[in-house]
Structures are given as structure tokens and as C-alpha cells.
Amino acid sequence: MSESPGVIVLAVHRPEPTLLRRQLESIASQSLEQWICIVGIDGIDHDTASLIHQIIGCDPRFQVVEFADNVGVYKQFERLLGMVNKDSSWIALSDQDDYWHEMKLERLVSALDRFDVTGASCQARVVTAAGVELRRTARRHKPLMSLLIFNEVTGSLSIFKPEVLSLALPFPPQSNAAIHDHWLGVCSTAMKGFYITEDVLQDYVQHSGNVIGEQPPSQAIRAATTDVLFHRATLQKFTTDPWTWRVSMARTLMTRFAPSESAALKVIGQGRLTPTLGRLLLNEAKSQRIPARVAFAMSLGAFRGYRKPRQPTSGSYCGEKVG
Structure with missing residues (x-):
């Protein structure tokens, strides 16, 4: 019996078309090919739905869901994660405007098993929308209490074992400071640990429409x-x-x-x-x-x-x- 595929959840809201195309194409080109990508559009947006279908073509690994209501990034990831099959091999989070290097999923999935952890993350090049490198991230492992106080987990750089959802869902009440990836990182660290590699496996794009930016x-x-x-x-x-x-x-x-x-x-x-x-x-x-x-x-x-x-x-x- 073959292993269940992993699941990528990608939250979309009024995207910049060129960046969205680049991100979807980078996901489709991953060296690790066994996955399903749930593309969730936060609020009715037929133009964006049409664009996504045009980009993904007939690739059956992509599933596009157009939600009737706009709930914001925190609740959007919560409901997308609620759609994930508990038998999935792993779960990855994706933003709409980044770029995944070809080996990203393969290396992070391998790290989950090699270090026997419930979460893993990588470093990224912080770049402009035109691809000019500004700097690189320097994420570091932290014990639970340190991570609870100071977040080092960026969802779009991370993957998790599905058992994390049994602890993480439902999310704590939404507020002005609530961040989905901070909570997921805390849950993963509390369970079996969270591993952060030094490998740069993604471009983290900065532009005027960022929800949560990468400030120096x-x-x-x-x-x-x-x-x-x-x-x-x-x-x-x-x-x-x-x-x-x-x-x-x-x-x-x-x-x-x-x-x-x-x-x-x-x-x-x-x-x-x-x-x-x-x-x-x-x-x-x-x-x-x-x-x-x-x-x-x-x-x-x-x-x-x-x-x-x-x-x-x-x-x-x-x-x-x-x-």
C-alpha cells in the first residue's frame, strides 16, 4: 500500500497575478511530487479563481476552493487546515507570493523523519518582487517557553506532521496579535519538537501587500x-x-x-x-x-x-x- 500524499494549504486573497503564477509554478515543479495542494480563495473572487485554473491547467494535484466569506489570514489557515485528511503524510503551508526552491519539500520532509520531530523549517532569501536579494533569514531553534515569548516560526517556510492538528485545532480565539504560524510552531515544539535547518530553500518576497513582513x-x-x-x-x-x-x-x-x-x-x-x-x-x-x-x-x-x-x-x- 502506497504512502498517503502530503498536503499543501495555500491561502489566497487578492493576489498579485505575476507573483501568484510564479509561486504555483514553483510548487508544481517540486522534486517531491506526491502531494495535494488545497488552494483556498478567501472570499468570492471569480477573476482569481479563473487565473488559478489557467495556471494549474489539468494538474490533478491542485484543488481550488472559493470560500463565500472573507475571514482573514488567521481564520483562513484554520479552516484550510481543518480540511486536511488526518492520514496525510505531512502538511505544508504556503503564501501566495513567495517562491519555493525545487528541493524544498524533499529536504524538509526528510528532516521530519531524520530528526523525529513534528515540525521542520528552513531559511529563506528575503527578496523584492523583482527578485533582488535584500538579506537572508536567520531562524534559530528555541525551547518551548522561549518560542512562546518570541516567535521564530514562519508558516510559509515550514512543514508539520498531521498529528500537530490534533493539538492545534481549533485555533485559540482570534485577536489583533494572533498569528497562525506562531501557534503551530508552539504546538509542534510541545509535542515532539521543531527542527530548523540552515538550508536556504525559498524566496520570501517583500512588497507593499505583505500581511506580515520580514523587517530587519x-x-x-x-x-x-x-x-x-x-x-x-x-x-x-x-x-x-x-x-x-x-x-x-x-x-x-x-x-x-x-x-x-x-x-x-x-x-x-x-x-x-x-x-x-x-x-x-x-x-x-x-x-x-x-x-x-x-x-x-x-x-x-x-x-x-x-x-x-x-x-x-x-x-x-x-x-x-x-x-
């Missing part, structure tokens, strides 16, 4: 510092909202799973600044597992206390910047 760390630090110090309205955005998201993840994880770091999860799950939480954040920063700016922002958020998650505008595409 120095730029992210300047933006966060300026906003927090000089714009009161964004104190919520950079401290309270991200803190509330991490509390939500910790609480959801504790209700579904019992990882070895459960004591630390309880500290975050309390949702408020305590001496124990302060020491935890300080130790994470001193050990350089998380940036000091992130420890400071989480401390401010915890000091303000857990707030009911702010719901984004219906169908919006928002999220934290990845520094």
Missing part, C-alpha cells in the same frame, strides 16, 4: 521603541495585545496537553506580572534566547494585565512583524 531587527527595534515611547495608542499594540496572545496560547495549551514546561506555562497563563514571571523573562533575555526588547514589552503587557483579546476587523489581514 534594527528597524523593528526602532519602530517599537518610537511607538511605545511616543504614541500611547500603540502601547496596546506592542505590549498588551502580544502579551494577551501569549497568555491565550499558554492557557489553550494547558487545557489540551501536558508538556514538561507546564510550570512555566502556568506562570504565563496567570496573565499578570509576578516575581516569578519577571525572573523568567529576565533569564530568557540574559541567556539571549529572546531579545531584551521583547522581554521588556512582555513585562509591560503583563503589568497592564490580561485583557480580553481585541477582535480584528472582519476579514482583515494583520499580525505581528517578524523581526
